[in-house]
Amino acid sequence: MLDFLKPPIQTFQEFVVLSGRAVGNIVRRPHYSADVFHQMDVIGVGSLPICSMVGLFSGIVMALQMARALTTYGAESRVGEIVSITLVRELGPVLTAVLVAGRNASGMASELGSMKVTEQIDAMRALGTDPTQKLVTPRLIAAALMLPLLTIIADFIGMMGGYFIASTQLGITSSEYWTAAWQILEYNDLAQGLLKPLSFAVIIALVGCLYGMRTTGGTQGVGRATTDAVVWSSLWIFFVDALITQFFVNL
Amino acid sequence: MDAASTIVCFEDVSLRFGDTPALDHVSFQMGAGETRVVFGAAGSGKTVLLKVAVGLVKPDSGRVFLLGQEITCMRETELFDLRARVGILFQEGGLFDSLNVAENVSYPLENQRTLRSGNRSNEARVRESLEFVELAHTLDKFPSELSGGMRRRVGIARAVVTEPALELYDSPTAGLDPITAHTIITLILKERDLRNTATIMVTHRYQDGQLMANFRYNPNSGEIERAPRGSAETVDTKFLIMQEGRLVFEGSETEFLANQDPYVRKFARPGAS
Ligand SMILES: Nc1ncnc2c1ncn2[C@@H]1O[C@H](COP(=O)(O)OP(=O)(O)O)[C@@H](O)[C@H]1O
Ligand SMILES: [Mg+2]
Numbered sequence: 383m384l385d386f387l388k389p390p391i392q393t394f395q396e397f398v399v400l401s402g403r404a405v406g407n408i409v410r411r412p413h414y415s416a417d418v419f420h421q422m423d424v425i426g427v428g429s430l431p432i433c434s435m436v437g438l439f440s441g442i443v444m445a446l447q448m449a450r451a452l453t454t455y456g457a458e459s460r461v462g463e464i465v466s467i468t469l470v471r472e473l474g475p476v477l478t479a480v481l482v483a484g485r486n487a488s489g490m491a492s493e494l495g496s497m498k499v500t501e502q503i504d505a506m507r508a509l510g511t512d513p514t515q516k517l518v519t520p521r522l523i524a525a526a527l528m529l530p531l532l533t534i535i536a537d538f539i540g541m542m543g544g545y546f547i548a549s550t551q552l553g554i555t556s557s558e559y560w561t562a563a564w565q566i567l568e569y570n571d572l573a574q575g576l577l578k579p580l581s582f583a584v585i586i587a588l589v590g591c592l593y594g595m596r597t598t599g600g601t602q603g604v605g606r607a608t609t610d611a612v613v614w615s616s617l618w619i620f621f622v623d624a625l626i627t628q629f630f631v632n633l
Numbered sequence: 634m635d636a637a638s639t640i641v642c643f644e645d646v647s648l649r650f651g652d653t654p655a656l657d658h659v660s661f662q663m664g665a666g667e668t669r670v671v672f673g674a675a676g677s678g679k680t681v682l683l684k685v686a687v688g689l690v691k692p693d694s695g696r697v698f699l700l701g702q703e704i705t706c707m708r709e710t711e712l713f714d715l716r717a718r719v720g721i722l723f724q725e726g727g728l729f730d731s732l733n734v735a736e737n738v739s740y741p742l743e744n745q746r747t748l749r750s751g752n753r754s755n756e757a758r759v760r761e762s763l764e765f766v767e768l769a770h771t772l773d774k775f776p777s778e779l780s781g782g783m784r785r786r787v788g789i790a791r792a793v794v795t796e797p798a799l800e801l802y803d804s805p806t807a808g809l810d811p812i813t814a815h816t817i818i819t820l821i822l823k824e825r826d827l828r829n830t831a832t833i834m835v836t837h838r839y840q841d842g843q844l845m846a847n848f849r850y851n852p853n854s855g856e857i858e859r860a861p862r863g864s865a866e867t868v869d870t871k872f873l874i875m876q877e878g879r880l881v882f883e884g885s886e887t888e889f890l891a892n893q894d895p896y897v898r899k900f901a902r903p904g905a906s
Contacts, residue, residue: 504689505727509791510713510745 393592400518400592401584407512407519414520421524425486429532432485433478437536440473441465441543449552458552462562465544470567470575474537476623479582482529483615487590490521491611494594495604503595513595522587529583530576537575574630581626582619589615636698640665640799640831641686646695648681648878655681656692657878663831665798666869670842671835672900673875679835680724682875683801686833687719688712700798717745720792724803724835726784728776728791735759735772738791748795762794763787766820782813786820793824800824802834806841818844822857826850826866839903846870846886874900 444465452458494517497503506513541563548554593611597603636642642662648655655678663669673679684690685697688704696705699715707715721727728737742748742755763769766786776784785805792800802821806814818841825832826849834845847867849860860866872889874882874897882889882897890901 499725500730501723501725501727502729504684505721505723505729507689507709508687508716508719508721508727509741510717510748512709 396596397588397592400514400595401588403514404518404522404588404591407515408523410515412515414516417516417520418523421520422528424489425482425521425524426528426531429478429482429485429528430535432481433532433536434539436477436481437469437474437538437540438543440477441469441540441545442547444468444473444540445544445547446551449547453552458548459554459558460562461544461548461552461554462541462559463566465548466541466563466566467571469537469540469544470571472623472627474533474540475575475578475582476619478533478536479529479579479586479619480616482525482532482582483586483590483619484612486525487586487611487615488608490587490590491594491597492604492608494591495597495607498595498597499600499603518587518591518595521591522584525583525587526580529579529586533575533579570630570633574626578623578626581622585618585622586615589618636662636696636703637701639663639698640667640700641833642696642698643686644696644698646685646692646697648685648690648692654678654878656685658695659878659880660695661873661880661883662698663833663871665831666829666865667831668825668845668866668870669833669873670845670870671833671873671875672837672842673835675837676877677875678878679875680803681878683721683803683833683835686801687716687721713745714747717741717747717795718798720795720797720800720830722785722788722792722800722802722805724807726776726788728784728787730776733773733775734763734768734779734787737776737787738762738794741791741795745795758794759790762790765793765823766790782809782816785809785813785817789817789820789824796828797830799831800833802832802836804835804837806836806838811840814838814841815844819850819857821845822848823850827852837900839900842872842886842900846872 445461448461448464449458452461494503503513506516545556545559548559549556590611593607593614597607599606636644639662643659646656646659659682671679671682681690685692687699688697688707692705696703698704700718702715704712704715729740732740739755739759742758760769763772766789768783768786768790771779771783771787776787779787789805805817805821809817821832821834822844824830834841836842844857847859848857849864849866851858867886871883871885873880876896882892882894889897892898892901
């Protein structure tokens with residue numbers, strides 16, 4: 383009767399097993415550091431331009447939206463605070479993560495998926511390497527290191543976008559803007575601004591790899607795995623975002 | 634023959650994927666230096682049979698022995714050491730497309746714990762193995778730059794570089810023209826007869842089975858030749874036929890050719906698939 387629940391429960395179970403193994407492998411030998419650096423390049427350097435651009439425009443848009451509202455209260459000087467808080471708490475982490483999910487969760491799923499359907503994953507196991515150790519753990523480590531960095535960069539570039547609007551349209555001085563932007567941030571904001579990208583990185587890497595590793599059904603299967611990886615990682619990003627926000631709001 | 638002295642032994646092995654039985658109460662065994670030719674329609678469980686034999690897939694029930702050890706419940710780390718003594722050519726190739734030919738062939742030497750302390754350098758072994766398949770000039774090429782037949786030969790080089798006791802070939806001639814297919818079978822016989830390697834070959838070509846059962850490699854001419862009747866090569870070759878996960882026939886070539894079952898007969902004449 384509850385048969386329709388079986389596939390999602392099974393997938394979740396596989397997810398938990400894969401997570402356990404991938405995390406356990408971080409401290410287990412052998413370590414494939416070359417793969418970690420390669421993945422850091424793919425995820426970090428590769429996503430930098432798009433994350434910067436999106437950060438910039440979200441800062442600009444926030445400032446534009448707020449400019450009118452704040453002017454009616456004569457509170458233009460607070461634009462820096464609003465841009466800073468929304469970026470650090472919410473927009474920076476979530477937008478960066480969704481972009482990286484689109485770029486890299488799909489990339490991981492299609493790469494591992496093609497390896498699966500051409501029996502390269504089986505070959506690895508046959509030739510003495512653990513595919514979780516060699517493929518999943520490096521991606522997990524690289525994502526966990528790069529996503530927080532990307533988020534910090536996106537936050538900062540977003541604030542610069544906000545500053546551009548504040549100075550050109552509201553006539554706010556540089557020191558006014560940046561003092562407001564900086565002083566409004568509390569430890570609590572920084573903590574959630576870093577905890578979020580770290581959690582999202584884990585979701586992106588593990589969901590991307592999970593759907594890659596369980597690909598079946600040839601080239602078509604790779605396409606399905608890629609789509610599923612993006613859909614599910616994005617969904618989980620928003621879900622976990624809500625959980626973390628709820629936690630910090632109650633703090 | 635008791636299970637401990639076999640190279641591969643299946644005892645009543647079953648495995649299902651959802652509703653489809655991939656292996657259905659399969660039992661067979663083979664000893665050192667013997668040959669098995671596995672025929673069967675697409676989806677009859679041939680690939681699964683090979684993967685279960687080396688523990689890449691776990692059966693639902695039954696017992697599997699590899700090189701005399703029971704692997705049914707063995708942990709992956711222990712399996713690595715056993716698999717180091719088995720060479721596998723995968724149906725889909727299984728070559729790492731991010732690595733070049735030389736790196737692909739040296740992969741087992743570098744990653745298998747029990748093989749790392751050889752006295753010959755890996756480079757020499759890789760070169761030797763690629764010379765074995767006559768591809769020594771492709772060391773720095775990537776698999777995507779090779780033809781289908783060359784990729785199979787690189788796969789064979791990677792399977793033989795560790796000098797294993799057992800070789801598994803999954804459809805080595807599928808999708809190849811007859812001349813290239815003949816070259817591949819020649820290499821398989823060469824490995825089998827020069828090193829007396831136990832061999833399981835999955836195929837759908839009647840000719841492949843014929844060559845495996847009746848021919849042997851002649852090191853002087855570098856070609857294959859008909860083996861004399863009653864010689865080790867002809868006696869130690871058995872045919873296995875799979876149908877929907879069941880092993881419906883096991884026997885010598887004579888029994889195979891004399892069998893009247895219509896499904897079995899499909900594989901016992903040239904041009905059949
Ligand atoms: N990983 C898998 N997941 C689900 N079904 C599988 C899987 N591997 C094989 N099967 C199924 O098991 C059966 C046997 O497959 P296989 O051994 O690949 O056939 P073949 O004889 O063509 O090599 C087929 O019905 C196939 O669909
Ligand atoms: Mg097959």
